[in-house]
Amino acid sequence: MRHAKAEPFAENDRARRLTDRGLAAARDVGAHLLGVGIRPDFAVVSPAARTRATWEAVLESTGDPAHGVSFDDAVYTGGPDVVLEAVQAAPAEAGTVVFVGHNPTAAYLCHLLDDGEGDPSAVSRLLEGFPPGAMAVMEIGVPWADLAAETGRVVGYYVGQA
Numbered sequence: 434m435r436h437a438k439a440e441p442f443a444e445n446d447r448a449r450r451l452t453d454r455g456l457a458a459a460r461d462v463g464a465h466l467l468g469v470g471i472r473p474d475f476a477v478v479s480p481a482a483r484t485r486a487t488w489e490a491v492l493e494s495t496g497d498p499a500h501g502v503s504f505d506d507a508v509y510t511g512g513p514d515v516v517l518e519a520v521q522a523a524p525a526e527a528g529t530v531v532f533v534g535h536n537p538t539a540a541y542l543c544h545l546l547d548d549g550e551g552d553p554s555a556v557s558r559l560l561e562g563f564p565p566g567a568m569a570v571m572e573i574g575v576p577w578a579d580l581a582a583e584t585g586r587v588v589g590y591y592v593g594q595a
Contacts, residue, residue: 434462434531435539437490437566438592439483447509451486458566458593459487463494465591471570476500477519479509480536487566489535501527508534510534513542523577530577536563543569543587551586558590566593 438455451459466472472495472516478488487502505519513548516532523530533540540563547556551572559569573580 434487434491434568435536435565436479436481436484436487436533437562438583438595439565443482447481450482451490454595455483455565456486456490457595459490460494460593462487462546462566462591463569463595465492465568465593469570469589471529471532472491472497473500474573475503475523475529476510476531476533477505477508477516478522478532480504480506480593481509481535484533484535489567491531497575499508499535509579513537513545516534516542517580521578521580523579525576539563539567543571545582546571546573546580546585547558547587548583548585552588553586555590559587567591568593584587 437459438452439449443455466492476488478484508516508519520530568591569587571585572588573585575584
């Protein structure tokens with residue numbers, strides 16, 4: 434998931450907060466997840482204010498208690514390979530893991546993991562862009578520790594609505 438809409442400026446990039454529209458969109462993503470029966474067990478989240486707030490709003494809308502989460506400094510500036518390593522470190526018992534970060538890394542990660550056998554409509558929408566508040570849902574066919582290129586498939590795509 435890419436963080437929801439954030440203010441354009443702050444004292445530094447990490448401090449940028451969600452706009453009201455962004456907060457509403459993040460809550461909408463949580464409601465969508467709840468509606469389709471997806472309940473994240475663990476999250477890898479960039480430590481920026483906007484990604485933390487996105488994750489908190491998603492959780493708030495799902496009605497779930499706090500989940501395991503890693504606020505990883507490396508995923509703030511790292512590319513898809515860095516995020517891949519962070520997700521590989523997720524607890525083996527986690528059934529559903531979510532990454533909340535930044536673009537272009539979020540979109541590139543989806544393309545890296547996709548084996549090309551997913552939902553054509555979802556893949557098409559993903560290829561059109563990955564705006565703030567976008568989320569791709571992937572089925573992963575290996576343990577988290579074995580996650581690698583083409584070990585998953587895009588089965589859903591959703592953009593939070595404000």
